[in-house]
Amino acid sequence: MKSDYEYHIEIENLCTWFGEKQILKNITCYFEDSSVTAIMGPSGCGKSTLLRSINRLNDLVDSFRMTGKIMLQGENIYAPDADVYELRRRVGMVFQRPNPFPMSIRDNITYGPRLHGLHDSDELERIVEHTLRRAALWDEVKDNLDQPALNLSGGQQQRLCIARALSIDPPILLMDEPVSALDPISAAKIEDLIMQLKKDYTIILVTHNVQQAFRVSDQAAFLYLGELVEFDKTKRIAEAPEDPRTEAFITGRIG
Ligand SMILES: Nc1ncnc2c1ncn2[C@@H]1O[C@H](COP(=O)(O)OP(=O)(O)O)[C@@H](O)[C@H]1O
Numbered sequence: 001m002k003s004d005y006e007y008h009i010e011i012e013n014l015c016t017w018f019g020e021k022q023i024l025k026n027i028t029c030y031f032e033d034s035s036v037t038a039i040m041g042p043s044g045c046g047k048s049t050l051l052r053s054i055n056r057l058n059d060l061v062d063s064f065r066m067t068g069k070i071m072l073q074g075e076n077i078y079a080p081d082a083d084v085y086e087l088r089r090r091v092g093m094v095f096q097r098p099n100p101f102p103m104s105i106r107d108n109i110t111y112g113p114r115l116h117g118l119h120d121s122d123e124l125e126r127i128v129e130h131t132l133r134r135a136a137l138w139d140e141v142k143d144n145l146d147q148p149a150l151n152l153s154g155g156q157q158q159r160l161c162i163a164r165a166l167s168i169d170p171p172i173l174l175m176d177e178p179v180s181a182l183d184p185i186s187a188a189k190i191e192d193l194i195m196q197l198k199k200d201y202t203i204i205l206v207t208h209n210v211q212q213a214f215r216v217s218d219q220a221a222f223l224y225l226g227e228l229v230e231f232d233k234t235k236r237i238a239e240a241p242e243d244p245r246t247e248a249f250i251t252g253r254i255g
């Protein structure tokens, strides 16, 4: 279903602070349906802060303050009457370190749907199989669903975390350096998975790895010291960066 809004997520003049320190400076960008946007930039430039603004995870930090707007299908997610619980249902997140819950593989997947009030066991089983298939993990774990998730390898744990994020069927998936803690083979599997998932999700992928950003993304944002230096189709940025700082980053001279 296509919405009436031009873009799924729009960020307008976002500024954020932790205490006195300004982290993001006047960020304006948008994220389309069925696409992967890479947010790249050196460590400490504000990539995670930008990502965490989209599901309001920064709100958990007492010293956090922001101005500007983030619109999700035309609704400001920071409006006084915005429902953060509903927001988090629409925005799934995968972190840098795989963080399965200390419970079985099956329970990791059913946890979210149960929390949202689903208790029908057939339906829960269907979600377990469906999301594990989507995360390209089903064949490896289908006979061990009652085993502890923490017994899986790092790469399998990360695919489980992706399956867990998909279990409540959010249209948006935020991924914060999801492969940087993994070996190259596991990382490649997850990159493939991102490319398969993108037709059904709005994916925002934070990475400090330029080659990865170029391989998997349709649009890319380059953040530097809290500023959005460049934001465009990935192909254009890869072929002809406009800003010297972007060029320095993609050629490995900074970062
Ligand atoms: N919870 C926090 N409290 C205070 N400062 C923070 C917090 N999280 C991040 N920062 C600061 O914000 C800046 C940007 O961090 P971050 O968004 O994590 O960068 P990146 O993901 O690009 O490495 C850094 O200077 C970092 O120290």
Ligand SMILES: [Mg+2]
Pocket: 047, 048, 049, 176
């Ligand atoms: Mg980060």
